[in-house]
Amino acid sequence: MRLDKYLCESTDLTRSQARTVLASGEITVNGEVVKRGTHIMQDGDDVQWEGESLAIIGLRYIMLNKPAGYECSLRNSQHPSVMSLIDVDKRDRLHTVGRLDVETTGLILITDDGQWTHRIISPRHRCDKVYLATLAETLPQNAGELFLAGVLLEGEDKPTLPAVLERVDERSARLTIQEGKYHQVRRMFASLGNLVLALHRERIGPVSLDADLQPGESRYLTPAEVAALAQSSDGDAPA
Incomplete structure (x- = not known):
């Protein structure tokens, strides 16, 4: 070189x-x-x-606890980019693995390894993505059955894949999905006439958000986490 x-x-x-x-x-x-x-x-x-x-900067794999008000973009537009929260060299090389919308919080992955990203978001695989939703209204008793059967979202020609709903309390629920349609979680609850007031991603595949990370904080993934994520997942879009 x-x-x-x-x-x-x-x-x-x-x-x-x-x-x-x-x-x-x-x-x-x-x-x-x-x-x-x-x-x-x-x-x-x-x-x-x-x-x-000096040493060559190697490939990096980062877990970020995304706060509300940040975009999963490379550059600031209407809102600041999540990249502004990462204090590393050559930050312009990094990209997010999938996205969360501006108001959704929680686990986001950031890397400069394009092949790793492709393996994670490949539509040939289905990876659990777990969200905790705070809702405006109480869910109907048959919500779990409806989500497990798949719901046809507005503007779509195919129903969602089976999703698992776990009631946490009267107005909050944990939802596990295996795909990443645009704003999918919010749209799924909207199909039941409910509004998502707050949405937090807790897990992607086998990797959960580190409980020690405060909003806006990040850490590097362990080698075991990097390897485990490469073996799972499908496409991702803002939830």
């Missing part, structure tokens, strides 16, 4: 900024100042900038 490319891959420097830093003699390779961006790196080379060794 060329030295200028290595600098861009291991820092937030652009290619032009890397050339400037090199020209100023700020970069050493194995203790020697190198000013040529075309210098070819060898395995084991120690590249330092201002006395600190």
Whole structure:
């Protein structure tokens, strides 16, 4: 790899900024100042900038407890992006694995591994996604049966896949779905004449939101979590 490319891959420097830093003699390779961006790196080379060794930024897998008021987008539009909550280098490389709408809170996955994302959102697999919904009205007694049978949402030509409803109390319920139609959870409850006042995603596949994460906080997934998620899931859209 060329030295200028290595600098861009291991820092937030652009290619032009890397050339400037090199020209100023700020970069050493194995203790020697190198000013040529075309210098070819060898395995084991120690590249330092201002006395600190650099390393290529590897693939990242992040769990975020999304607060309300944030969009699952790369850039701020009407609302701030969830990416603004992640304090990492090369943040522009990251993307969300599926989406939650602005007011929905809870578990969102963020990565820069496109192949991993594709495996998770592949429509060939069905992955449980679990939501806790706070409702405006009490659910009818047959709500569980209706959701398990599948409901035809407005604007759709096929009913939803079977979904499991667990009543938590009079006006809250936990819903497990295996697909990701647009605003699906809200639309499912709306089909029963009910309004979702608050919606929180608790789990994707085998991975639950870390109870230690406050809204807006994040952590890296463990290797076991990364592997488990790669073996599950289907398409995802705002709930």
